[in-house]
Amino acid sequence: xxxxxxxxxxxxxxxxxxxxxxxxxMVIVGIGLVTLYGYPILAKQQVSTDIQIxxxxxxxxxxxxxxxxxxxxPYKETSLKVGGGSLxxxxxSFNTTPSFKIWDNNNIFNTSFNPGQLHYESVNAQTVIDIExxxxxxxxxxxxxxxxxxxxxxxxxxxxxxxxxxxxIYFIGMNSTNTMVDTSVGTVRMQLAITNFTQVSLxxxxxxxxxxxxxxxxxxxxxxxxxxxxxxxxxxxxxxSGIYQLPPSNTLVVESYDIMVKGL
Amino acid sequence: MARLNxxxxxxxxxxxxxxxxxxxxxxxxxxxxxxGQTTAEGVIEFPKNDIIxxxxxxxxxxxxxxxxxxTDVKNDISSIGLARKMAIISFNATPAPPGSxxxxxxxxxxxxxxxxxxxxxxx
Numbered sequence: 001x002x003x004x005x006x007x008x009x010x011x012x013x014x015x016x017x018x019x020x021x022x023x024x025x026m027v028i029v030g031i032g033l034v035t036l037y038g039y040p041i042l043a044k045q046q047v048s049t050d051i052q053i054x055x056x057x058x059x060x061x062x063x064x065x066x067x068x069x070x071x072x073x074p075y076k077e078t079s080l081k082v083g084g085g086s087l088x089x090x091x092x093s094f095n096t097t098p099s100f101k102i103w104d105n106n107n108i109f110n111t112s113f114n115p116g117q118l119h120y121e122s123v124n125a126q127t128v129i130d131i132e133x134x135x136x137x138x139x140x141x142x143x144x145x146x147x148x149x150x151x152x153x154x155x156x157x158x159x160x161x162x163x164x165x166x167x168x169i170y171f172i173g174m175n176s177t178n179t180m181v182d183t184s185v186g187t188v189r190m191q192l193a194i195t196n197f198t199q200v201s202l203x204x205x206x207x208x209x210x211x212x213x214x215x216x217x218x219x220x221x222x223x224x225x226x227x228x229x230x231x232x233x234x235x236x237x238x239x240x241s242g243i244y245q246l247p248p249s250n251t252l253v254v255e256s257y258d259i260m261v262k263g264l
Numbered sequence: 265m266a267r268l269n270x271x272x273x274x275x276x277x278x279x280x281x282x283x284x285x286x287x288x289x290x291x292x293x294x295x296x297x298x299x300g301q302t303t304a305e306g307v308i309e310f311p312k313n314d315i316i317x318x319x320x321x322x323x324x325x326x327x328x329x330x331x332x333x334x335t336d337v338k339n340d341i342s343s344i345g346l347a348r349k350m351a352i353i354s355f356n357a358t359p360a361p362p363g364s365x366x367x368x369x370x371x372x373x374x375x376x377x378x379x380x381x382x383x384x385x386x387x
Contacts, residue, residue: 056301063305070350070376071308155377161354168352168377197347253346 047124050084054120057082058129058136059150061118061188065134068192069172069257070153077189085122087182089261092116092173097215098132100171102254104208109200113256116174117218128218134172137223148223151231156247165249169210171256182264194258201251208246210234309378314349318374323387326357326370351376360386 057080064076092114103110115133122128126141134153139146156167175193182188202208210228214221221242228234234244246252322341328334338355345353352375360366366386374381 056298060301063308067308072348153377155375157352157375157377157380159352159354159373159375160382161356161371161373164354166352199343199346253352255346255350 047084047122051122051125051127051129053081053083054085054122054129055136055138055149058118058120058131062131062134062136062150064188064190065131065172065259066153068190068259069134069170073192075189075191077187079185079187081185082120082182083184084124085120085183087118087120087186087188087264089174089176089180089264090117090119092175092258095215097213098218098220099213100133101211101213102169102208102252104202104206104252106203106206108202108206109198109208109252109254111198111254113171114173115171118174118261119218130218130220131174132220134170135223135227137220139218139220139223144219144222146220146223148220148227151227154228154232156232156249164251165247166251166253167208167246167249168253168255171254173256173258174261175258176261180261180264186264188264189262191260191262192257193260196256196258198254199251200254202249205248207248208252209237209243210246211241211243213242311349311351311374311376311379314351314376315374315379315381318345318349318351318353319372319383319385322355322370322372323385326355326368326387345374349376 060078060080064078067073068076093116095116096114098117099112099114101110101112113133118131120129127138128141129136129138129149131137135148136150137146137148152170152172154167154169156165158165212221212224212228225236225242228244229236234246237243237245318341325334325337325341328337334357342352342354345351352373354373356371357368360369364386368387370383370385370387372381372383372385
């Protein structure tokens, strides 16, 4: 029989205790590595999962807002889980920034609008996700940049039937009757409050400007710059001023909606 | 020392295979919510019924013969479209060329910022 001589195993030089020590050391080193490196990675994963879930939640809420404003649905509610931070309403009536200003060269039209915010702040990931004027925007603490996750519905239209060019701008404000905060599972209930609709005919050669004035503590100007300059193709004059020039149009349509958050 | 019986190693192997399969299934399930949401959004965003309604109304109105009334109806449809449907809507009706079996050639324009619809209809 192979490996046996006189019915005895070759066991010289094989120590059970050394083998045990080797295996035991490997197990302990393994546990140590997992505790040292694996656990922080898992915790980080949890935080980034919270952020991702919240990004999706905010887009769901933006869809609700779209239904309320563009589709004239009077009331919407969504249940969601807010993880790793808190969701609050920043009332449009009390928060003067951020705000949007629109005016034209001939002083036909001049208005400003405070959209307020639906504000999510993650303590662990130091990230902010906001619904601001119908757009979902995000940024990290202590950094200048910001990104738009889902855009609002501003657009320019050329009508081949009437040869008319029109630019449509939507303002969507968030309001609430009292202070609200949600930190876990909750239902966001929203209602359409006030709708305001303005249609202006512009003379030839008139230029319209729109300006985004950020809240210095919660600055999303980079997100709006990206959307307006890159997606819509409007020009920023002068650069980095937050003032954007609309494409030449005959008609300017500004529709503003006030959404009342009934509960979080 | 008794010899090791390794006849049942396939059980361990099966365990591995099942856990990997579960892992990939979890990824697929995770993606499915995103896909479902995007599809639902697409359906919500696409203004099919709005276009059908507007088109019917325009084709119906295009039979108005009095030019003043027709202009009024055009303006009304544009204003109501902007105020209620949040879309730029306009149309123009011109008499069809002689010999044609249709009455009018109608140009329809619809744009709500997501969907633009242009049509030349013989009606």
